[in-house]
Amino acid sequence: MLRFVVSRLAQAVPVMFLIATATFFMVRLAPGDPFADEKRIPEEILANLRATYGLDQPLAVQYGRYMRNLLRGDLGPSYKYTGRSVNEIISQSFPVSLELGLEALVLALLLGLPAGLVAALRRNSAWDYLPMATAMAGICLPAFVLGPLLALVFGIWLGWFHPMGWNVASDRVLPALTLGLYYAAYIARLTRAGMIEILSQDFVRTARAKGLPEHVVVLKHALTGGIQPVLSFLGPAIAGLLTGSFIVETVFFVPGLGRFFVNAAFNRDYTLVMGTVLFYAALIIVLNLAVDVVQAWLNPRAREAMG
Amino acid sequence: MLLDVDNLRTYFHSRHGTVRAVDGVSFSLGAGETLGVVGESGCGKSVMCMSLLGLIPQPPGRIESGRARFGGVDLLACSASELRAVRGCRISMVFQDPMTSLNPYLRVSTQVVEPLLYHKGLSQPAALEQAIAALDAVGIPDAARRIHAYPYEFSGGMRQRVMIAMALVTRPEILIADEPTTALDVTVQAQILERVRTMQRELGTAMILVTHDLGVVAGVCDRILVMYAGRIVESGTVRAVFGTPAHPYTAALQKSIPALHRKGDPLYTIGGQPPDLRREIAGCAFAERCEFAVECCQRPVELRPLTAEHWTACTRRLAGDITLPGAGTTSR
Ligand SMILES: Nc1ncnc2c1ncn2[C@@H]1O[C@H](COP(=O)(O)OP(=O)(O)OP(=O)(O)O)[C@@H](O)[C@H]1O
Ligand SMILES: [Mg+2]
Numbered sequence: 001m002l003r004f005v006v007s008r009l010a011q012a013v014p015v016m017f018l019i020a021t022a023t024f025f026m027v028r029l030a031p032g033d034p035f036a037d038e039k040r041i042p043e044e045i046l047a048n049l050r051a052t053y054g055l056d057q058p059l060a061v062q063y064g065r066y067m068r069n070l071l072r073g074d075l076g077p078s079y080k081y082t083g084r085s086v087n088e089i090i091s092q093s094f095p096v097s098l099e100l101g102l103e104a105l106v107l108a109l110l111l112g113l114p115a116g117l118v119a120a121l122r123r124n125s126a127w128d129y130l131p132m133a134t135a136m137a138g139i140c141l142p143a144f145v146l147g148p149l150l151a152l153v154f155g156i157w158l159g160w161f162h163p164m165g166w167n168v169a170s171d172r173v174l175p176a177l178t179l180g181l182y183y184a185a186y187i188a189r190l191t192r193a194g195m196i197e198i199l200s201q202d203f204v205r206t207a208r209a210k211g212l213p214e215h216v217v218v219l220k221h222a223l224t225g226g227i228q229p230v231l232s233f234l235g236p237a238i239a240g241l242l243t244g245s246f247i248v249e250t251v252f253f254v255p256g257l258g259r260f261f262v263n264a265a266f267n268r269d270y271t272l273v274m275g276t277v278l279f280y281a282a283l284i285i286v287l288n289l290a291v292d293v294v295q296a297w298l299n300p301r302a303r304e305a306m307g
Numbered sequence: 308m309l310l311d312v313d314n315l316r317t318y319f320h321s322r323h324g325t326v327r328a329v330d331g332v333s334f335s336l337g338a339g340e341t342l343g344v345v346g347e348s349g350c351g352k353s354v355m356c357m358s359l360l361g362l363i364p365q366p367p368g369r370i371e372s373g374r375a376r377f378g379g380v381d382l383l384a385c386s387a388s389e390l391r392a393v394r395g396c397r398i399s400m401v402f403q404d405p406m407t408s409l410n411p412y413l414r415v416s417t418q419v420v421e422p423l424l425y426h427k428g429l430s431q432p433a434a435l436e437q438a439i440a441a442l443d444a445v446g447i448p449d450a451a452r453r454i455h456a457y458p459y460e461f462s463g464g465m466r467q468r469v470m471i472a473m474a475l476v477t478r479p480e481i482l483i484a485d486e487p488t489t490a491l492d493v494t495v496q497a498q499i500l501e502r503v504r505t506m507q508r509e510l511g512t513a514m515i516l517v518t519h520d521l522g523v524v525a526g527v528c529d530r531i532l533v534m535y536a537g538r539i540v541e542s543g544t545v546r547a548v549f550g551t552p553a554h555p556y557t558a559a560l561q562k563s564i565p566a567l568h569r570k571g572d573p574l575y576t577i578g579g580q581p582p583d584l585r586r587e588i589a590g591c592a593f594a595e596r597c598e599f600a601v602e603c604c605q606r607p608v609e610l611r612p613l614t615a616e617h618w619t620a621c622t623r624r625l626a627g628d629i630t631l632p633g634a635g636t637t638s639r
Contacts, residue, residue, distance in 0.1 A: 202407040205362055209402075210395035210422050210473070214387075224412040300457040301411065 001296075005289065012285045016278065020070060023277045024063055027270050034079035034268045053079060066274075075275035080267045086275035089260055094279070096166065097249070097256035101241035103172055104180030108237070111184035113230070116191025120199065120226070121218065131188060138185030147178040147251035164253045175252045179245055183237050187230055195226035224298055231298070235291030239284040308335040309480060309513055310359075315373035315383070317351075317358045320366065324585035328354040330537035332373075333610070336481065336513050343524035343545070344517045345560065346534035347581055352517045353403065355534075356483045358383070360400060361390050377481075396426035399474035400483040404490055405467035409458040415442075415469055416454040422477045441472040445502050464495035471503060478510050485517045500527065521564055525549055530616075533557045536582050536592035539610055543617035551631070553619035556593045558631045591622065599629050 035041065035049050050056045054065060069076055075086035115131040122128055151174060155163025165171050198204060199222055207221040246258030253259075257276060264272035317329040328351045336342050344352050357363050359375050359382055375382040377398070380389055394400075399422075402408045410418055416435060419442065423434035435454070442450035445468040458466060467487060474482055484503065488496035504527060507514055518524060524531055524545060531548050533541040533556065541554040552558040562575045579596040582588060590605035591597070597604070603622055610620045623629045 200364070202402060202404060203410040205357075206402065206408045206470075207410065207421075208394070209360055209362055209400045210425070211391045211393065212395070212421060212425055213391065216425075221410050221413070299412065301459050 001293070005293065008289050008292075012282075015285065016281060019281045020067065020274070020278055021063075023274050024066060025059075027268070027273050028059065030268065032268050034270060053077070066271075070278075075278070076271040078264075078269055078272045080264070080269040080272070086271050089272060090257060090275060090279055093255060093257040093260050096254060097242060097245050097258055100172070100175055100179065100245055100248070100254060100256060101238070103176040104183065104241050104245075105238060107176055107180035108183035108187055108241075111180075112187025113191055113227070115184075116188040116230075117195060117218075117223075119188065119192040120195035123196065128192075132192065135185035135188045138181045139189075141181075143178050143182070143247045144251065146181065147174075147248055150174050150178055151252070164251075166252070166254045171252075175245075175248050175254055178251070179241060179248045183241065186233065186237070190229040190233055191227060194229040195222060198222045198226040201225070228295070228299075231291065231295050234294075235288040238291075239280075239287045242283060242287075243280040309338045309340075309377070310336040311374075311376040312359070313374045313376075315355065315358060315375065316371040317354050317363060317368060318371050319368050326584045327537050327587075328368075328584060329358060330584075332534075332537070332539055334532055334539065334542060336515065338480070339507075339511050339513050340530065341507070341514045341516060341528045343528035343531040344515060344534060345519065345521060345524055345531065348519075349581060349584075350534045351537040351584075352534055353485050356400065356485050356515065356517060359483065360394050360398060361387075362400075392426070395422045395474075395479075396477045397479050398481040398483065399477065399479040401467070401470050401474050401485065401487045403486045405463050405470055406490070408470055409466055411458055414455055414457055415461070419454065419469065419473045419476060422473065426477055438472070438476060441476040442469065444506060445469075445472045445475075446498065447472070464491050464499065467491060467499060468502070471499070471506075475506055475510065475512070479512055481513045481515065482507065483515045483517075486519065487516075489519060521549075521561065533560070536588065537584060538592060538620065540591075540593065540620045541618065542610065543613075547614070547617040551617075553613050553617060553624050553631065554593075554621045555597045555599050555624075555629075555631060591620065599623055 033050075033055065034053075035046055041049075047056070054062055057065075066076065073087075075090070078084050078086055078089060081089060112135075115135070119128040119131050151163040154160045154174060161170050161174050162168070163174075166175075195218075199218075201222075204217060204222050207217045212221070243258070245254075245256060246262045248254065249256045249258040250262055257279075260272065261276045263269075264276065312335065313333050315329055315332045316327070319326040319328055330351075332351075332355055334342070344355070346352055354363065354368075358370055358373075361382070363370065370383055373383050377393065380393070382390060382393065409415070416438060419438040420429075420431065420434040423429045423437055424431070427434075429437070439450050439454055442454055447453055447465060447468050453461075458469070461469065467490075471484075471487065482503075487503070488499050491499065500523065503514070506512070516524070516528060528545050530543065531545050532539050533548065533554065535556050541548060541552070541557045543553075548557060549561065552561060556577075559575075559577045563577060577596060582592055582595065589607060591600070591608045594600040594604040599621075601623065606622070608620045608622050610618045611625055612618050613625065619625060621629075624631065
């Protein structure tokens with residue numbers, strides 16, 4: 001198992017290198033530069049600013065310097081948030097995104113797993129059709145529609161929550177709901193399909209033939225196999241929840257990494273864009289690895305194969 | 308009688324019509340008795356067995372009629388919890404395919420102790436001890452260690468032994484074995500059947516043995532049911548049925564056993580196809596493939612006694628119109 005983890009991490013090194021290189025050149029291909037839109041800055045001060053950050057150097061030199069710093073784990077200074085390093089910004093804002101993502105994930109699992117399970121057990125009944133139709137709607141509705149809608153209904157009309165902000169505990173509800181509903185819907189559908197598939201397997205019939213109570217048949221014999229699709233989806237889901245929250249964060253004014261990322265892209269804050277992309281990439285790699293390990297742990301055969 | 312099945316009908320309803328998989332089957336099983344069930348693939352043997360334990364997927368399946376009296380309860384009409392108390396405790400079942408019948412996610416130990424935990428109320432250690440003994444009895448070497456392995460670590464033959472051990476661990480009154488050895492190679496087949504026989508004798512368990520192998524039936528069974536298109540066409544003691552077959556289908560089945568052929572003779576096969584079970588068949592289902600069929604075979608037929616221990620559904624044989632060649636008792 002340890003060998004498997006180490007080899008997967010080793011494979012990640014060239015991947016990270018490629019991502020760093022590609023984003024480095026891509027952000028620079030975009031028109032404009034970090035200081036272009038500042039109004040009325042005298043030419044000499046602009047030149048001075050560029051020189052300070054090394055932007056007057058040839059691209060190859062800039063690239064070499066960036067990669068050297070990157071090897072030391074230094075993502076450089078932000079061009080826009082003067083005096084703050086990218087490392088600092090990430091370490092301050094990511095915990096907020098993490099909290100939001102985890103709350104959304106818990107919500108998605110709490111809603112999605114039972115809904116899918118019940119739908120599979122009560123197939124072709126109202127217990128099946130109603131949650132599944134809702135799930136389909138949940139998958140189709142984008143966050144930038146759902147978010148404002150929830151803010152309007154529960155924030156402004158009903159006044160149950162603040163329509164935006166991130167100050168008191170109840171401020172977590174609407175953003176987490178907006179972010180989590182899509183995943184809840186997806187998890188419900190995956191759970192249903194997985195359980196239906198497993199419940200028709202011969203070994204479930206064997207469990208029934210043994211005279212086990214139905215809840216034991218479902219929860220002990222069928223569930224492990226039935227939620228495999230959900231487990232495989234959990235890696236991408238967590239990555240998506242942690243990295244895909246920028247719309248939700250922007251809609252609800254949540255001070256998370258996603259909002260910094262969006263702003264950085266608008267401002268051509270090269271180092272902050274790159275730093276965020278690299279951070280997200282590393283996160284996705286680690287999460288996928290974690291899911292593979294968990295899945296192997298649940299599946300005896302794969303566990304053996306990993307050694 | 309230990310088990311009395313009367314007029315069992317199991318149909319599958321689909322958009323393409325109703326499949327009459329089991330269509331009016333009646334038989335009984337005495338304590339400790341071994342009943343063989345033979346018939347071509349698709350004639351409803353598995354569906355019949357699974358109907359008795361309520362294991363038919365519903366929908367599309369439905370038990371249309373019938374009674375199965377077992378110790379004061381009707382298995383086809385009793386409550387879910389009454390049925391659960393019988394399943395895996397007083398009546399156990401071993402399925403056709405050992406490769407898919409064990410749960411791949413759970414250790415063998417977890418699966419084999421379950422009947423003891425749920426039916427006998429044993430503690431985990433006591434159940435484990437009995438489970439190891441059961442694996443040992445079906446010939447799994449090093450059972451005390453192997454029981455903690457996962458199913459994928461076992462070969463097909465070993466998995467079927469596990470299934471048999473799991474079925475017999477509660478000392479059931481009836482074991483339903485649905486082609487327990489069809490998926491295995493010949494030498495393993497013989498070993499496993501021998502084990503089952505030994506254990507059956509020790510425990511006094513009655514057995515319904517579904518098989519394609521008439522040789523096995525002759526060697527192992529007391530009585531036999533010959534099924535065709537969801538119905539029983541002939542039944543009786545093995546000696547009577549094999550010695551003097553009383554249905555043209557049984558005679559044809561017997562003729563198609565390779566072992567009974569002289570070398571060089573062409574292998575006999577029954578001409579034509581089994582009927583489509585979606586079609587309602589009023590008369591004898593075998594008539595269209597039968598060399599003796601005449602007009603009266605289109606009229607409704609039912610299983611009737613020829614002697615006390617030999618029944619047939621062939622109208623012409625019952626009337627004494629035809630005599631069928633007996634192949635002599637096949638034994639190995
Ligand atoms: N779930 C199902 N849905 C629809 N039809 C079914 C279903 N299960 C079985 N059948 C039909 O019931 C009939 C009897 O099937 P069954 O499995 O009992 O045959 P069998 O005698 O056991 O054959 P084999 O020797 O190949 O095991 C078949 O025609 C089959 O198509
Ligand atoms: Mg079968």
